[in-house]
Structures are given as C-alpha cells and as structure tokens.
Amino acid sequence: LAAVAGAACAEAAKSEDLIRWRQSAYQVLNWNMERLKANLASPQYNKDEGAKAANTIAAIANSGMGSLYAAGTDKGKGWHDTKVKPEFFTNGQKVGELAVAFNKEANELAKVAATGDAGAVKAQFGNLGKSCKACHDDFKIKD
Template identity: 50%
Template structure:
C-alpha cells in the first residue's frame, strides 16, 4: 500500500508538471471549461457508483467508474487554476472562491486528501467487496464535500 502511495505521488507530480505545460497554452476561460468538464465527468462516475450501491451491485461498473475518477484526480487538474481563472471570464462562469488562490497550504491538503480517497476507492473497487466499497465511496464523497465547503461558491 505504501508503495502505491509513493507511486501515486510520483505520478501526480509528473502529471501536474505535464499538465501545467499544457494548461499554460489554454486561455483562462478554456482552463475553467476544461476543469469543469473534468469535475462533471467525475460527478457522472460518482452517480454510477451510487446507483450501483443503491440497487443491484455491479462490481465491474463500480471499478470502471472508480478508475475514471482516480485517473482524473491524478491528472494534474491543479494546473487548470491558472492566473485569471479566479473569476468569470468572457462569459464563462466559475464558482471558485478567491481563497482557493490564497490558501495554498489548505488547498494542497484538501487536494491531497481527495487524490488519496480517489486512489483508495479505485483500489477497493477492484476487490469487489461491496461493504468496503460503500465505506470508500463515503470517504471519497466527504473529500469532495470538504473542497466544495471551503473553496466553491454556492449557486
């Protein structure tokens, strides 16, 4: 498990650096749209997991959805929070609070917790144990809520 955490941290750093170079080529409104698309895709996959846990449990569906979430969590999306993306740009709206750009230590903690929860969810989903998946899914949801509570404006 520790090896996987080290591997995940190394992969996250590599993807963040590569993602930073790609994100630098995007206009601020494109960065906002791209990160929103990533979060929407994760939300859709969270919905698939929730539906499976609420109905007929399908391990394959849960595993694929969890792997998709972990993939995005480890993709370096932090690079999509570049200068000028802290506010609406050219008609593209964002719900990011200004604190996301000023409270870097807390952002790093919340982001790290989310990546760890996403990676754990993918690992647990691969085992197929529904009870463990429910617990991991709850932890993943809590990590999402922690960021929303601190760094996302209400509608």
C-alpha cells in the same frame, strides 16, 4: 497543489478553456459518483461497472487538475461563470492538503472497487464524498 506541474503548458490555453475543462472534469467526477451510487443501491452490485466508475474517478484525481487553475482563472466563464472562491488562489497550503486528501481517497476507492466487496466500496464512497465536500465548503461558491 502537487498538480501544478504542467501549468507551463496550460498557460498557453485561454482562461475560458481552462475553466470549461475543470468544470467538465468535475462533471465527469459527478457522473461516476452518481453511477456508483446507483450501482450500490441496486439489488445486485456490479463489480465491473463499479471498477469502471472508480477507475475513472481515480484517473481524474491523478490527472493534474492544478494546471487548470492558472493565474487569471479566478474570474471568468467556462460553461458558466466560475464558482471558485478567490481564496483558492491565496491559500495554496489548504488547497494542497484538500487535494492530497481527495487523491488518497480516490485511489483507495479504485483499490477497493477492484475487490468487488460492495460493503467496502460503499464505505470508501462515503470517505471520498467527504473529501469532495471539504473542498467545496472552503473553496466553491454555493449553488
């Protein structure tokens, strides 16, 4: 994971903090995907509102969430029991590929949202959503 820098700092934090923080960061992604979806479905797409959502998503993608997956956080409870699969900690290459793809799509979304072209935002929203799903398919325990 590119984002492993900073793991040294994060190690000082307790596992339950790290798990709660990553679950929180994903919920912030969720919020911004939902508001972007609602914006795209509304009769008049709002460019500023769309850019805010996209910029927030890109910031989380660039935040270095890898440090929230420190050793020992494969099991444990944040807001609730972690839903990460054990494979996340043993298949670093695949996790890295998925993280890079997610990062690329998120930054592309921010770029496209800055133009205000609703059609292009919609298409890129779809691409980003696929990169979330790809990681969940492999590394997140199903709800």
